[in-house]
Amino acid sequence: MTRDFLADLAGVLDAPGLLLPGQDLTRYEREWRGRYESRALAVARPADVAMLSALVECCLRHGVAMVPQGGNTGLVGGAVACGERRELLISLERLRAVRKLDSDSACLTVEAGCTLGATTRVAAAQGWRLPLALASGDSATIGGVLATNAGGNETIRFGNARHMVLGLEAVLADGSIWRGLSPLRKDNAGYDLAQLLVGSEGTLGIITAASLALKPLPRQREVAWLAVPSPASALAVLRRVRQAVGETITAFEVMPALAIEFALAHRPGARCPVDPQAPWHVLLDCDCAAAGQWLGEAVLECLEAECAAENVTDVVVAQSQAQADAFWQIRESISDAQKAGGVSLKHDISVPIAAIPGFIDQTLARLRDRVPGIRPCVFGHFGDGNLHFNLTQPREMAAEAFRAREEEINELVFSSVLAVGGSIAAEHGIGLLRKGWMAKSADPAALFAMQRIKRALDPLGLMNPGKVLEVDYYSSASAGDICD
Ligand SMILES: Cc1cc2nc3c(=O)[nH]c(=O)nc-3n(C[C@H](O)[C@H](O)[C@H](O)COP(=O)(O)OP(=O)(O)OC[C@H]3O[C@@H](n4cnc5c(N)ncnc54)[C@H](O)[C@@H]3O)c2cc1C
The missing domain is CATH 3.30.43.10 (Uridine Diphospho-n-acetylenolpyruvylglucosamine Reductase, domain 2)
Structure with missing residues (x-):
């Protein structure tokens, strides 16, 4: 055969x-x-x-x-x-043409195999911004980014990948080609098939091209590195900056001292702008398409007020693009740098922003109690509620012994996430890794609807089977669905 x-x-x-x-x-x-x-x-x-x-x-x-x-x-x-x-x-790597940049519609149409980085550079060369920033951008493709509904650093302002999609072209599970590319901002004619395919992780069809909404490039930018005593202080800073210059915040990233220690060891010659041993660090990035000088003054005013309130203990504002890049290199190297610390159990979670400080304190206290010496490296996109809740093995524990505790640790972390109304999969998706937790934690009505959608659009179960959802194609109930 x-x-x-x-x-x-x-x-x-x-x-x-x-x-x-x-x-x-x-x-x-x-x-x-x-x-x-x-x-x-x-x-x-x-x-x-x-x-x-x-x-x-x-x-x-x-x-x-x-x-x-x-x-x-x-x-x-x-x-x-x-x-x-x-x-x-x-x-999809051979489908990588840039089909059209329509400046009047602020829309870029690009094929699925084009990398996110290359697409961003094509847009920038013509004065436009594709506002999606991932550390994997030079390898991740438009098709993959949309199939996973990727997030990244700028979600706080621009939303995740689905917010950029105006239309799609895709090959569906029966081999038909759906030609849904479009620069339209308004189109309420029927169900939104594009948004159904976005985030479906290849289980409903294969994305071949996308029409993506563009934004103007920034003309003012302010990047600052802050030392803060706690996640509660970081939240106070976010609250103030949001009220003052909310529409301009493109990133609000939080990192603990351990993450900085890993990153500096990983990048010889890199320098933390503030005392690396400060318990928590914030990387704040604000920008705006309108020309002028007002953004820097407005951000500084907020930071001065937060210094006075003792929520910020030190601040360094980048004086050049090169310095801003150096700040970001520290942030972007954390995932890789963590490998040197040994085994890390990683959780890509979302919690409501107001709940973050309590969630971190309580969950870490329970973890330390259960696994003495565990080294939490909880960092990430605080400003949109997405934390990379990463836990590095205790120095005194063998890697295998720590790995053996994975299920118990996942149970503790994910049950804490669900208890505060969070999500077990913020931006990386479900795939195979979180399928068990998806089945356990999703709303039963939502899960049932997703299984029916999968059976309707992929009746033979040939599109990326076994990922995201377990779908029973062979029970009498499902056979009935297929015939419907
Ligand atoms: C260093 C690093 C940093 C990262 N940072 C982030 C981050 O900040 N935010 C974030 O969200 N993710 C991040 N990721 C995860 C990853 O880069 C994203 O999930 C990305 O969107 C995957 O794109 P890809 O092209 O590599 O997809 P792949 O890994 O090839 O595929 C991912 C999924 O999409 C499906 N798929 C791929 N192409 C298509 C298509 N054309 N049609 C239908 N289905 C398709 C696959 O079947 C699979 O289920 C990071 C990964 C690394 C390694």
């Missing part, structure tokens, strides 16, 4: 479009965190949308499951081929 399928596949793809086992598939099969072993039936690299559509039809004829893949930077095992049946990896 496999031989028939591969022969049929070779007939619909061009020569560079098919990579077979025996060739080097490492780039496609390597999973970022090394948690899953991906072993694909083959890797297909269609050159255009028509070829992708023919490829999907070929998979349907043979009942072969498909795993769409972009830059393979996902952190939840969404792009790995490791299901019970052998699966075909479909890389």
Whole structure:
């Protein structure tokens, strides 16, 4: 059967479009965190949308499951081929044309395999901003970013990836091509299929291109690094800055002293702008498209007031673009830098902003009680409620012994998140990693509706099966749904 399928596949793809086992598939099969072993039936690299559509039809004829893949930077095992049946990896990397930049509509139409970084640079070269910033931007693709509804540093102001989507083009699970690209800001004609595909992690269809809304480039910018005594103080600062210059805050990142220690060890020569041992640090970035000098004065006025209120113990304002970049390099290196500390158990969570200080204090107290010596490195996008609740192994504990506590620690962290009305998956998605917790924690009515949508749009269960949701295709109830 496999031989028939591969022969049929070779007939619909061009020569560079098919990579077979025996060739080097490492780039496609390597999973970022090394948690899953991906072993694909083959890797297909269609050159255009028509070829992708023919490829999907070929998979349907043979009942072969498909795993769409972009830059393979996902952190939840969404792009790995490791299901019970052998699966075909479909890389979108050859669909990377920039189709159109329409300045009157402030809309950029780009293909799914274009990296986020390259897309951002194309927009900037013509005076526009695509306001999505991820440390993985030079590898992550537009298709992957939309399929995971990525967040990042600027979500506080611009929202996550779905807020940029005006229209999509996609190949659906029956091989049909949905041509939904559009610069329209208003279109209430029927269900919003684009928003259904955004965040669906490749389980409902394959995104091939997107129309993205652009913003003007900034003409004033103020970047400051603050030392603060506690998360409660960080919240007080956010409250004041938001009231004064709310529309201009592009990032409000919080980091503990341990994160700074990891980052400085990882980047020899890097210097923390304030005392690195300050218990907590804030990176504040504000900008505005209107020209003038007022933003700096307004931000400084807020920070002076917060120094007087003792919520800020030290401040350094970047004096140049290079200094602002150096601040950001420290922040962006934390994830990688943490590896030197040993095993880290990572949780990408969201909690209501008002609940953050109490949530951090109480959850860390319970964790320290349960796992003495545990080293919390809780950092991230405080301003939109998204924390990377990362926990590094105690110095005195062996890596294996710490790993063995993973389920117990996840239970403690996620139950605390749910107790304050938070989410177990803020920006990285569900994939394979959080599927069990999705089943346990999602609203039952929502879960039921999602399973029905999946069965309706992918009746044979061939689109990235086993990711996000467990869907029973074989029970009598589901068979009935398929016939409906
Ligand atoms: C260093 C680093 C920093 C990161 N920072 C952030 C961050 O700040 N914010 C954030 O949100 N994420 C972050 N991530 C996670 C990751 O970069 C994002 O999830 C990104 O959106 C994935 O894009 P990708 O092209 O690599 O997708 P992949 O990893 O290839 O795929 C991710 C998922 O999308 C599906 N998919 C991919 N392409 C398509 C397509 N064309 N159509 C349909 N489905 C598709 C896959 O099947 C899979 O389920 C980071 C990752 C790393 C390694």
